[in-house]
């Protein structure tokens with residue numbers, strides 16, 4: 001047995017954790033640059049809690065509330081320019097995965113003058129600013145990952161900045177902030193978290209420690225799975241935030257696999273939200289992988305409280321009914337793009353582009369126009 005486990009983020013989980021831990025902010029300095037989306041920081045109540053803490057700690061701040069979903073490299077550069085002028089001691093990230101990921105790259109670019117290539121190869125000399133992360137969705141786990149996933153319009157896909165220096169310093173997880181999330185966004189995010197746990201568990205880079213986290217998260221998901229569709233109470237939201245956190249801890253060590261690789265194209269070219277994109281492929285992925293990882297497949301199903309992959313597929317179809325249509329050319333293109341990613345080599349079976357196309361065809365069956 002041989003593995004490493006590095007997770008430098010301090011995790012504070014529970015109701016009121018932002019207000020109760022004001023010293024976490026003041027210990028970073030007295031100037032904060034806040035990064036958020038347009039509305040969620042305000043409507044969730046998180047921004048007013050942060051403002052209260054910053055006032056009480058006499059920390060001055062500037063707010064950049066323009067991060068869009070699936071943030072682009074351009075908007076991160078624009079935000080970093082503002083941050084540079086403000087010269088903050090810390091970045092406070094409030095939002096779903098989009099603002100959290102953007103904030104990590106802004107933390108790098110605010111103190112390093114580098115090209116895009118240097119950014120994505122994590123080639124920077126100055127240590128990024130500390131990031132304090134407050135997730136408002138329960139899905140990405142970005143509050144505990146060393147990843148910043150940005151949309152690259154030139155390459156027509158998402159690119160991943162990976163560096164241990166961008167792990168947030170502190171993660172504040174308060175499920176009350178997720179109560180303002182619309183139902184379908186909650187479901188999509190929950191399936192992203194499930195996807196992280198399942199992919200991380202099956203990944204070639206899985207370790208005994210990441211597996212322990214993954215199995216706990218799968219069991220937890222199994223215990224609330226029937227409430228996700230139409231009975232999302234606060235305790236269910238707490239469980240989802242916990243699963244999302246564990247999912248982030250898992251993929252911080254294992255990375256993701258072919259589901260995320262294919263999902264990026266569904267998001268980029270078909271505007272399908274990230275979690276939903278993964279969810280459309282997850283059952284077929286399990287079916288495809290089963291022969292390589294039979295025991296792990298059994299463990300996944302029993303932890304989720306499901307009898308078979310068919311039941312898993314039915315469950316996901318109920319949560320995420322397929323409405324989109326796809327052309328054959330699109331599937332060939334998506335398979336080709338995914339086959340060039342590192343995620344493929346991390347999957348339990350290593351498909352060629354043609355197999356990826358078959359997997360897509362099976363997953364999206366009835367919705368492919370030949």
Ligand code: NAP
Pocket residue numbers: 036037038039040041043044067068069070071095096097098099101136137138139140141142145147148149158177178179180181182185189192274275
């Ligand atoms: P998101 O793109 O951050 O947000 C989706 C939508 O939900 C936005 O319209 C947002 O509004 C709204 N919203 C978020 N929280 C809300 C709340 N509490 N109340 C009301 N509305 C709220 O969604 P996400 O699924 O969390 O993040 C997806 C992104 O994360 C993708 O770019 C994906 O690639 C990335 N990701 C990163 C990692 C990682 O390890 N770093 C892992 C998986 C996925 P606003 O626009 O107002 O904020």
Ligand code: FE
Pocket residue numbers: 140192196260274
């Ligand atoms: Fe994801």
